[in-house]
Amino acid sequence: MTTSQSKSLSKLIYPFSVAIIGASANKKKIGYEIYKNIKKFKGHIYLVNSKGGNIGGNKIYSSIISIKDEIDLAIIAIPATYVIDVIEECGKKGVKAAVIITAGFSETGNESTEQELLAVAKQYGVRIVGPNSVGIANNDITMNGTFIMDSKKGHISFISQSGALGAAIVYKTIYENIGFSKFISLGNMVDINFCDMVEYLATDNDTKSIALYIEGIKNGKRFIKIAKRCSLKKPIIALKSGKSNSGSRAAASHTGSMAGDDDIYEAAFRQAGILRADTIDDLIDWANVFSLNKTTGNRVAILTNAGGPGILAADECEKQGLIVAKLSKETSEKLKKILPPYASTNNPIDTIAQAGYEEYIKSLKILQEDTMIDAILAVVVVPNFTNIGMTVHARALVDGWDKEKTLITCFMSGEIATASMRYMAANDIPCYPSPERAAKALGALWSYSRWYNEHKNKDTDIPNRN
Amino acid sequence: MTTSQSKSLSKLIYPFSVAIIGASANKKKIGYEIYKNIKKFKGHIYLVNSKGGNIGGNKIYSSIISIKDEIDLAIIAIPATYVIDVIEECGKKGVKAAVIITAGFSETGNESTEQELLAVAKQYGVRIVGPNSVGIANNDITMNGTFIMDSKKGHISFISQSGALGAAIVYKTIYENIGFSKFISLGNMVDINFCDMVEYLATDNDTKSIALYIEGIKNGKRFIKIAKRCSLKKPIIALKSGKSNSGSRAAASHTGSMAGDDDIYEAAFRQAGILRADTIDDLIDWANVFSLNKTTGNRVAILTNAGGPGILAADECEKQGLIVAKLSKETSEKLKKILPPYASTNNPIDTIAQAGYEEYIKSLKILQEDTMIDAILAVVVVPNFTNIGMTVHARALVDGWDKEKTLITCFMSGEIATASMRYMAANDIPCYPSPERAAKALGALWSYSRWYNEHKNKDTDIPNRN
Numbered sequence: 027m028t029t030s031q032s033k034s035l036s037k038l039i040y041p042f043s044v045a046i047i048g049a050s051a052n053k054k055k056i057g058y059e060i061y062k063n064i065k066k067f068k069g070h071i072y073l074v075n076s077k078g079g080n081i082g083g084n085k086i087y088s089s090i091i092s093i094k095d096e097i098d099l100a101i102i103a104i105p106a107t108y109v110i111d112v113i114e115e116c117g118k119k120g121v122k123a124a125v126i127i128t129a130g131f132s133e134t135g136n137e138s139t140e141q142e143l144l145a146v147a148k149q150y151g152v153r154i155v156g157p158n159s160v161g162i163a164n165n166d167i168t169m170n171g172t173f174i175m176d177s178k179k180g181h182i183s184f185i186s187q188s189g190a191l192g193a194a195i196v197y198k199t200i201y202e203n204i205g206f207s208k209f210i211s212l213g214n215m216v217d218i219n220f221c222d223m224v225e226y227l228a229t230d231n232d233t234k235s236i237a238l239y240i241e242g243i244k245n246g247k248r249f250i251k252i253a254k255r256c257s258l259k260k261p262i263i264a265l266k267s268g269k270s271n272s273g274s275r276a277a278a279s280h281t282g283s284m285a286g287d288d289d290i291y292e293a294a295f296r297q298a299g300i301l302r303a304d305t306i307d308d309l310i311d312w313a314n315v316f317s318l319n320k321t322t323g324n325r326v327a328i329l330t331n332a333g334g335p336g337i338l339a340a341d342e343c344e345k346q347g348l349i350v351a352k353l354s355k356e357t358s359e360k361l362k363k364i365l366p367p368y369a370s371t372n373n374p375i376d377t378i379a380q381a382g383y384e385e386y387i388k389s390l391k392i393l394q395e396d397t398m399i400d401a402i403l404a405v406v407v408v409p410n411f412t413n414i415g416m417t418v419h420a421r422a423l424v425d426g427w428d429k430e431k432t433l434i435t436c437f438m439s440g441e442i443a444t445a446s447m448r449y450m451a452a453n454d455i456p457c458y459p460s461p462e463r464a465a466k467a468l469g470a471l472w473s474y475s476r477w478y479n480e481h482k483n484k485d486t487d488i489p490n491r492n
Numbered sequence: 493m494t495t496s497q498s499k500s501l502s503k504l505i506y507p508f509s510v511a512i513i514g515a516s517a518n519k520k521k522i523g524y525e526i527y528k529n530i531k532k533f534k535g536h537i538y539l540v541n542s543k544g545g546n547i548g549g550n551k552i553y554s555s556i557i558s559i560k561d562e563i564d565l566a567i568i569a570i571p572a573t574y575v576i577d578v579i580e581e582c583g584k585k586g587v588k589a590a591v592i593i594t595a596g597f598s599e600t601g602n603e604s605t606e607q608e609l610l611a612v613a614k615q616y617g618v619r620i621v622g623p624n625s626v627g628i629a630n631n632d633i634t635m636n637g638t639f640i641m642d643s644k645k646g647h648i649s650f651i652s653q654s655g656a657l658g659a660a661i662v663y664k665t666i667y668e669n670i671g672f673s674k675f676i677s678l679g680n681m682v683d684i685n686f687c688d689m690v691e692y693l694a695t696d697n698d699t700k701s702i703a704l705y706i707e708g709i710k711n712g713k714r715f716i717k718i719a720k721r722c723s724l725k726k727p728i729i730a731l732k733s734g735k736s737n738s739g740s741r742a743a744a745s746h747t748g749s750m751a752g753d754d755d756i757y758e759a760a761f762r763q764a765g766i767l768r769a770d771t772i773d774d775l776i777d778w779a780n781v782f783s784l785n786k787t788t789g790n791r792v793a794i795l796t797n798a799g800g801p802g803i804l805a806a807d808e809c810e811k812q813g814l815i816v817a818k819l820s821k822e823t824s825e826k827l828k829k830i831l832p833p834y835a836s837t838n839n840p841i842d843t844i845a846q847a848g849y850e851e852y853i854k855s856l857k858i859l860q861e862d863t864m865i866d867a868i869l870a871v872v873v874v875p876n877f878t879n880i881g882m883t884v885h886a887r888a889l890v891d892g893w894d895k896e897k898t899l900i901t902c903f904m905s906g907e908i909a910t911a912s913m914r915y916m917a918a919n920d921i922p923c924y925p926s927p928e929r930a931a932k933a934l935g936a937l938w939s940y941s942r943w944y945n946e947h948k949n950k951d952t953d954i955p956n957r958n
Contacts, residue, residue: 134834188800194873194904201906272816273806276840305928334654340739350738368600407660438660440667462771
């Protein structure tokens, strides 16, 4: 990436001033949704609509040209026929980045207009996200430049080729208390594509992992080359759809690009250190495990207050290539001393339901001191029928964690686990609703760790921005 | 099953009168939790505690012997040392079924007392669930005889060897709006085991599918023989833990029974028509698909308002051995007429986000009339940014469904999909939060259907109770 390219992307993702072109007081318009969402943004906001007027006392400029101040980013939601003219105006005004929400370009067969749009943008050096994007959001600066709901603040940056799936995933993460740093809906990718965004986000200080939803990539070789370098900086997790025959045909029709032979993607992803997710759940679960921001070894201790879930966790750990380590006699003896009489001090360590705050604090300490254990997987069935309290284990895990040993958690029990899961999220400890999903996420962390350790000494030429 | 055995199990599952032995006003006691839960039961409730007294004005009998009326079921939560005496009293009183909540038997190494308990129970013909059970519940008669929260009313019967995992799964289903008919926590299985319960539930009119969580089965051959017959009546889905080395060791220590070679279970399950779930999510997702109460063919039409999720659904369908059918020219033309201009009328059918109630009603009608399609998988991204309304698709799917064609649904978008998902559940239409889980559940339905069609002409000797 050249310095000027990187600057344009900075204006796109970290703008000081944003113009909403097509801003509208009409609640049936997308231009209203974007206006409503952008209001929380702490930078300068300019509303533009050829009809002029105002929204809630805020002036609407009749064109971007008529704004005197500098504009970093234009978000455009106007009828397709006017988009090219507006991009030209943006160019003349010196705007370096634009997100085009407007649909009706290549995705509806209108290839030529889209190419014309690109030509004008290039002429003026305006970088484009879209068209046919649901927008971009950067929670690091409280900017929701989309027409969908706010995502939670966190450290995953999520880039989606499909707007609707992107929205559905954002809504899922709100529900599951998982936070995003950036959300980028790429739309038709006439200009800015996965390569540009991955390269940019690899040096973003607020991003801990990069999640991608991909239907098809046009410049595969370049992408893999870039991803391989960037994976050393930030773990990349990708959900690539169109594996099947019917799915591949549909992807081709949906995005207009060939989905391509799945085996080629598979091999390329492996080479580039990209973790390939099988499902939407995997994509977010795995991206979220990197809130720990570290690598791990593969010797796992499973700490649980219920036998059954511990066994399921052990099964999935082994399936993921993790080792459910045999505990040393010393560690086992130490645990025996502090746990209730009928607890099991093998691995999985079954503290039984009677164990509460003190037992969990002490168990964690013992396991953290054991150098033969790399990671602790805590699986808690939140009790509502003992006198222990429903959030005691969550509290103990946060209080007792040394922030050195890898700690992954699972809190089962639906609604009554919510407080515990939120407490974990607030403390950047990865947390999952089932033992299998927790163990799979730990497996992804281990899989990345192996790749990272193999490749880390090969210098990456991407400078850090911090 | 002999008639007298079946009668005892009827008294266990459909009692007219229940005695809670160990009922307590002390909120720290399990005997209080059970009292609190059983109150909603419409049958006769008798409270028993050697200390006498009353709870909330309800008399506490000092022993079961002192109750004059007939007692069908005793639920026992008293210290372990008194359990055998109480079972003897139950026997003398003529009680034919007891659930022993009390722990401290074989699971803590106390094998001999457990065997003594069994001998006494046999002497008097008392059938036992437990010991070390969290209890049993039958939502068909509003009986929660457990110390955990009420599950929702539905048609899955769930039998769990692990109490804590059973509880965690009940809580998960409350959260996900999935309902149970019966919940049985088998505990140590000194008497009543998977064989007895599966055989009983196979002829239960309120049960549509049977979900099992298994750690180890002692009488494997008998179980498979029974399960094979019962699978023809009711689909059985099993989550068997202890697949891995560490998991298998833990299962052996947790239940005291050998988990056994996993390959043997795998083969036996296949032979018996049992669907083997890989995860907790699978277990419940698949059991829930049988709320349709039918078999299906494998030619699937995917109907979606968002391209990306449709592609993911197609990918998973093919992985499950389903056929994402090429639509006939006729069907495709019909769809073209009623859908928005840029909709895709291939399969997946992408109605695009603009399609609302009318388009979904009409699409459903067209697909239902097409004899080349066996099943419809509707994947909806619930929109909050269009003027279509957030529950319009759910409404259309319920209103437009002919109840003949297999219909599986997915409503994405976390919290804002909740109303739609509840509406599906209330109408017995299987509904899932992700396209992959929906497609996997449809795959399970198809897998069962194949097995069923191969075996259905082999007469089962289990009589219907209706």
